[in-house]
Amino acid sequence: MNKNKSYAGIDYFRMIAALLVITIHTSPLLSFSEIGDFILTRVIARVAVPFFFMTSGFFLISRYTRNTEKLKSFVRGTLQIYGIAILIYIPINAYNGFFSGNNLLPNILKDIILDGTLYHLWYLPAAVLGGSIAWYLVKKADYTRAIVITFGLYLIGLFGDSYYGIAEKIPVIHSFYDLIFQVTDYTRNGIFYAPIFFVLGGYIAEHPKKLSSVQSVGGFAVSLGMMLGEALTLHYYDLQRHDSMYLFLLPCMFFLFHALLHCKGNRFRLFRTSALVIYIMHPMVIVGVRLIAKILHMQNLLVNNSLIHFFVVSLASAAIGITAAEIWNRCDIGKRKRIPDTDRAWIEIDLNNLEHNARELQRAMPPKCSLMAVVKAEAYGHNAFTVSAHLNKIGVKSFAVATIDEGIALRKYGIRGEILILGYTDVHRVRDLKKYGLMQTVVSFEYAQALNQQNISVKIHIKIDTGMHRLGIPYDNFSEVKKVFAMRNLNVCGIYTHLCCSDNLLPDDIAFTEEQVNRFYRLIELMKHNNIPVPKLHMQSSYGLLNYPNLQCDYARIGIALYGVLTTPDYNTALKLDLRPVLSLKTRVVHIQNICKGESIGYGRAFTAERDSRIAILPIGYADGFPRNLSCGKGYAQIGNQLAPIVGRICMDQLAVDITEIEGIAIGDTAIMIGFDAAEELSAPIVADNSNSISNELLCRMGARLPVIERLVP
Ligand SMILES: *Cc1c(COP(=O)(O)O)cnc(C)c1O
Numbered sequence: 001m002n003k004n005k006s007y008a009g010i011d012y013f014r015m016i017a018a019l020l021v022i023t024i025h026t027s028p029l030l031s032f033s034e035i036g037d038f039i040l041t042r043v044i045a046r047v048a049v050p051f052f053f054m055t056s057g058f059f060l061i062s063r064y065t066r067n068t069e070k071l072k073s074f075v076r077g078t079l080q081i082y083g084i085a086i087l088i089y090i091p092i093n094a095y096n097g098f099f100s101g102n103n104l105l106p107n108i109l110k111d112i113i114l115d116g117t118l119y120h121l122w123y124l125p126a127a128v129l130g131g132s133i134a135w136y137l138v139k140k141a142d143y144t145r146a147i148v149i150t151f152g153l154y155l156i157g158l159f160g161d162s163y164y165g166i167a168e169k170i171p172v173i174h175s176f177y178d179l180i181f182q183v184t185d186y187t188r189n190g191i192f193y194a195p196i197f198f199v200l201g202g203y204i205a206e207h208p209k210k211l212s213s214v215q216s217v218g219g220f221a222v223s224l225g226m227m228l229g230e231a232l233t234l235h236y237y238d239l240q241r242h243d244s245m246y247l248f249l250l251p252c253m254f255f256l257f258h259a260l261l262h263c264k265g266n267r268f269r270l271f272r273t274s275a276l277v278i279y280i281m282h283p284m285v286i287v288g289v290r291l292i293a294k295i296l297h298m299q300n301l302l303v304n305n306s307l308i309h310f311f312v313v314s315l316a317s318a319a320i321g322i323t324a325a326e327i328w329n330r331c332d333i334g335k336r337k338r339i340p341d342t343d344r345a346w347i348e349i350d351l352n353n354l355e356h357n358a359r360e361l362q363r364a365m366p367p368k369c370s371l372m373a374v375v376k377a378e379a380y381g382h383n384a385f386t387v388s389a390h391l392n393k394i395g396v397k398s399f400a401v402a403t404i405d406e407g408i409a410l411r412k413y414g415i416r417g418e419i420l421i422l423g424y425t426d427v428h429r430v431r432d433l434k435k436y437g438l439m440q441t442v443v444s445f446e447y448a449q450a451l452n453q454q455n456i457s458v459k460i461h462i463k464i465d466t467g468m469h470r471l472g473i474p475y476d477n478f479s480e481v482k483k484v485f486a487m488r489n490l491n492v493c494g495i496y497t498h499l500c501c502s503d504n505l506l507p508d509d510i511a512f513t514e515e516q517v518n519r520f521y522r523l524i525e526l527m528k529h530n531n532i533p534v535p536k537l538h539m540q541s542s543y544g545l546l547n548y549p550n551l552q553c554d555y556a557r558i559g560i561a562l563y564g565v566l567t568t569p570d571y572n573t574a575l576k577l578d579l580r581p582v583l584s585l586k587t588r589v590v591h592i593q594n595i596c597k598g599e600s601i602g603y604g605r606a607f608t609a610e611r612d613s614r615i616a617i618l619p620i621g622y623a624d625g626f627p628r629n630l631s632c633g634k635g636y637a638q639i640g641n642q643l644a645p646i647v648g649r650i651c652m653d654q655l656a657v658d659i660t661e662i663e664g665i666a667i668g669d670t671a672i673m674i675g676f677d678a679a680e681e682l683s684a685p686i687v688a689d690n691s692n693s694i695s696n697e698l699l700c701r702m703g704a705r706l707p708v709i710e711r712l713v714p
Contacts, residue, residue: 009263010055014275018321019314020048022282025120027312037306043231044224049244050122050197052279056131057201058257061138075128082124084282084558089118092287101575114191119260120283122189130194134202137195142414143203150196151250157192158245162231165239188244197253204257211255218254219307223248238474248488267664273325274318282317289313307383341707345587345620349382350676351712354581357564358396360577363551365556374559375410376402376422381625381702382583384562386710388415400557404429407438420461420494422557424471430454439493443471443482452487453618460484461494461535464523466516468500475519478526485532494554495524503543503567505574517551541655542566546573560696564676567694569685581684583699585626585706589639589669591617592659601656606632614660616644618671621653625702626673627691631655634690637671638678640664644671674698 005051021521024045030035060074086305093099098117101107108117113129137146160177167173187193211219227248234240245523289312293302303309362371373396379387388399388410397417401407404425411419420439427450433440439459442448451458462484465472473480475497485492497520520539527534536554540560544551560567564581593688595601595615600608618637622628627635631650636643637657659665672678674687681687688698 007261007267008265009260010058011271012263013051014055014271015278015318017048017051017223018282019318020045020280021120021279022314022317023310024048025283025286026306026310026313028307031304031306038231038235039228042235043228046227046244046246046249047252047256050249051256052123052275053071053127053130053194053197054201054204054253054257056127057134057198058205058620059201060131061135061198061202061208074131075694078124078128078131081276081280082121082128085121085124086112086117088284089121093117093409110183114189114488116188118283119278121343122186123279123596126188126190126194127574129190129547131198132196133191134198138199138202143199143206146199147196147203150199153192154245154250156190157187158247160187160192160375161242161245162240162449164241165234165237168241174595184245186242188242193245196250200250200254201257204254204261211258213259214260216255216262220252220259223252223255225450227252238620270322270329271330274321276321277324278317278321281320282313285313285317285320289316341709342586343588344590344620345585345618345624345706347381347383347703347706347708348584348586349386349458349708349710350580350582350584351386351710353564353676354390354562354582355394356383357562357582358391358394358580360579361545361556361561364545364575364577366550366552369553369556370398371396371562372398372418372420372555372557373562374400374422374541374557376400376406376559377700378703380559380563380691380696381699383703383708384410384700385413386708387582389413389492390710392416392710398555404432404438404440408432408436409436411436427454429452430458430605441471442473442484442490445473445477445484447471447492448473448487452489455489457489457491459491459493461496464497464520466497466499466519467512468498468516470498470500472497475523478523478530481523481527482530482532485527492535494538495534496538496555496557498541499539499544501550502540502547505547513548517548543573546575546577549575560699563699565684565695565699567685567696569683569689583673583674583676583684583702584676584678585624585702587618587620587637587671587673589616589665589667590600590619592665592667593617601647603651604649607648607656611648611660613658614665615647615656616656616659616665616671618655618673619653620673621651621655623652624705625698626650626655627687627693627698627701629691629693631689635673635687636679636681637673638675638682639669639671643679 016025024041027037027041029040057072060070082449111117112541113125114122116125134146134150137149159173160180164177167177204279227246230246230248231243259298289309290303293299301308330544354539358371358373365371368560373388373391375384375388384406392415398420399410399417400420400422401410402423404421407421418439419437420441422441424443425433425440429492430451434456439461440451442451442462451460462481463472464475466475484490499513499516502513517539524534538553538555538557540548540551540553540556542558545556545558546561561579563583564579593615595609595613597609597611601615614641620626628650629648632648633645635646637646639659640662642662644659644662647656647658657671670684674684675682684695684698688695689699
């Protein structure tokens with residue numbers, strides 16, 4: 001994501017955009033030049049509202065958005081503001097005779113949902129509707145499709161707006177728009193107008209810095225010029241029904257937004273609330289200024305001179321906006337007491353360490369070999385989405401998962417690059433393999449035949465069994481391998497094997513591993529001999545790389561080492577890399593009690609206090625993946641920089657630790673159960689070892705119930 005520093009331009013432009021909206025409603029140049037006024041208010045100022053939509057899209061929409069919380073809170077917030085605005089403007093609605101019109105109920109509905117209950121308020125329902133449409137399109141499809149669809153909607157809108165004069169002349173289309181205009185007064189709304197700007201905002205957020213500042217500003221200037229030409233032409237031929245939508249508005253906004261991202265500086269959040277208040281309140285200010293001018297008999301000066309009128313309205317609106325924003329900030333209104341995700345127990349992922357490990361591992365590989373990040377089992381409990389999205393951003397292009405559903409989930413998150421499924425997939429799911437661009441491992445010759453018979457071409461890697469006897473075609477069965485290459489629907493992209501004792505440097509294990517390697521290479525030689533084009537080769541996993549770094553392959557499939565730990569506390573590998581643990585498991589003290597000597601704690605009374613003790617209860621248990629094996633003193637929590645032993649049996653959702661010897665512990669204090677910045681006893685390999693397991697199992701069992709918090713220092 002962009003660094004905060006690059007949002008200064010956006011913050012400042014909010015204010016400019018709010019003032020541009022005021023120009024639309026006050027026509028400052030009208031007293032001097034009609035065409036000047038047209039250019040200012042009907043062309044230039046038309047960037048204001050799309051800018052607000054794009055800004056919302058920029059912060060709201062992302063293919064990496066997994067849950068609907070972000071959308072919900074945006075919709076909720078906007079609707080609240082809309083509700084308040086509707087109430088504020090009821091007197092003006094009443095004054096305008098709104099409530100004495102015919103068809104009151106349908107009109108109210110139509111206005112609330114599409115047109116806004118007063119002319120400028122359409123923006124708020126449009127933001128809700130447009131934002132939601134864009135959010136779903138980007139989430140369900142991808143940017144390309146979302147842009148195509150929202151552009152289609154925009155085109156429909158365009159011909160009901162600035163280009164209506166053309167649509168009107170074609171009978172079929174004319175009746176189509178007649179239909180639309182029964183339901184809404186404008187096509188400039190949340191369906192036809194807003195979505196594309198939301199999508200563009202999200203797109204730019206995820207593809208930052210594609211354009212230099214010169215390109216952005218130049219592109220903006222050219223597009224604005226083209227838009228001006230477009231608007232004047234349409235105006236000249238009297239084609240406009242309304243004048244919000246232009247074709248060149250799209251490139252204009254695209255370049256403008258990029259240009260704003262190039263404005264570096266400190267953020268100015270005050271303008272965010274101010275701009276919104278100005279937007280909502282300025283029509284009220286206009287009414288107020290007119291009223292005061294009338295009372296003071298100063299209409300000539302304050303109202304009839306359009307420029308002075310504009311300045312008075314702008315100044316008054318800005319004063320109200322900034323004051324309201326200040327009060328809002330001071331009183332903490334709106335800063336709803338958000339319950340953080342760290343209220344019970346959580347996983348912290350240090351993305352800087354992940355990035356460091358990825359680079360460190362890549363550096364250890366031979367030049368033509370690249371990292372295939374193994375992100376199966378929720379990236380070993382680290383959250384597949386968080387890990388893969390960050391690796392994608394730093395340029396990792398190959399991933400491996402265990403199951404097809406893990407692969408599909410990654411694609412739905414928007415992960416790009418190759419995804420190899422290491423395990424078995426039912427051949428009837430071949431359509432999904434193709435649809436989501438996944439590569440399937442051929443786990444046996446029979447499997448290859450069955451997959452080929454589905455008559456859908458798929459990318460595969462052939463697995464060779466060189467001695468592990470788990471999956472794969474036996475290394476000495478060259479004729480089967482050859483046949484797989486000849487299968488019509490199987491596009492062989494890779495061939496690989498798995499080493500079963502590369503983690504051990506005992507002589508027997510080294511000999512066995514070398515034999516596995518030789519068997520694999522002999523098969524490859526045989527392929528070359530038979531003029532079979534050699535696809536990508538790979539055989540090392542973490543220990544394969546750490547103990548046999550010089551094997552010549554195209555990929556190394558790295559899992560556990562990427563997460564900065566090794567399987568066991570024995571760190572004796574041929575290659576010693578600076579790997580940094582990525583995951584911490586943390587929780588909070590929720591209850592403290594004093595126990596007298598002789599009293600017991602927990603199920604089965606497995607612990608009896610041998611002295612008067614102070615006991616803290618931590619709301620984490622084996623349902624969170626924290627092993628029950630660590631009960632009764634085999635595990636620890638680090639509280640206040642000291643280790644507190646676990647007492648009694650670990651429950652499904654809680655455990656107790658003895659804090660008698662630790663001073664000053666209070667409810668709410670953080671306790672580390674596994675940690676990259678904690679005592680050595682709390683490193684994953686040692687915690688795993690204490691529970692008679694290995695890091696891989698310990699880590700991958702975590703996360704089902706725990707929120708994952710990312711840490712990333714830019
Ligand atoms: C899980 C897995 C890996 C990754 O192993 P690590 O030891 O975690 O690096 C590599 N290859 C295959 C086939 C796997 O199943």
